Amino acid sequence: MPETTTQTEGLHKVLDKGFVKLVEFMGGDQRAVESARVSFGSVSKGETADRKLIEYLLANGHLSPFEHSVFQFHIKCPIFVARQWMRHRIASYNEISARYTEVHDEFYMPEAFRGQDRANKQGSVSASALEQEKMLAIYDKAIKASFAAYKELLDAGAAREMARLVLPVAQYTQFYWSVNARSLLNFIDLRTHEHAQFEIRQYADAIRGIFSEKMPWTWEAYAKLHEKKNS
DSSP, rough: OEEEESSSOOOOOETTTTTEEOOOOOOHHHHHHHHHGGGGGOOOEEEEEEEHHHHHHTTOOOOOGGGGGEEEEEEEEEEHHHHHHHHHHEEEEEEEETSSSSOOSOOOSSSSSOOESSSSOOOEEOOTOOHHHHHHHHHHHHHHHHHHHHHHHHHTTHHHHHHHGGTTBEEEEEEEEEEHHEEEEHHHHHHTTTTSSSHHHHHHHHHHHHHHHHHHHHHHHHHHHHHHOOO
């Protein structure tokens, strides 16, 4: 039967202070099957036939039936991750506003700095030669200074929407994200890729686990197809 989940699920902790939480889920594998079979005035034909149909739909690019299964997540991540995330536009977002609320002292603290990837201009690589202690100290000092400046501006009477201008993209933000299964598969495909930034990959991995639990037939068929394309 199609599934509807309304209770809040457990937190999946990500990075140092972030999380992914499934708030609500509607549909499932059977909803995709029913949405596809309605074209012919048909219904479920049993698990074996229904799983074969899902495989056929994915393999042949008939993806609209998967739009009828919807996930809603509560996300907490650094702003620089959120800005990459929101490039996935076939979804709905509502983000906490630093115009309405005062920002908390919550910033992403990486375990180590990575070096620039010379082959991939937008990427990074592990770099053992970097002076990690020095770089992390510089980073920590800058973060603390920016938040101190933010508080000073507020105390001096600056509006929240102006005081926030001194804050870095390492600041944590939170948003609700509602997305259908078709778009979510695209997000997982792109953001778990080795060329995606490390930090957003951690979130995509957590979401991949949730998707595979909620739509196991679809995920199994998708993973099999993905493996075949990359072999």
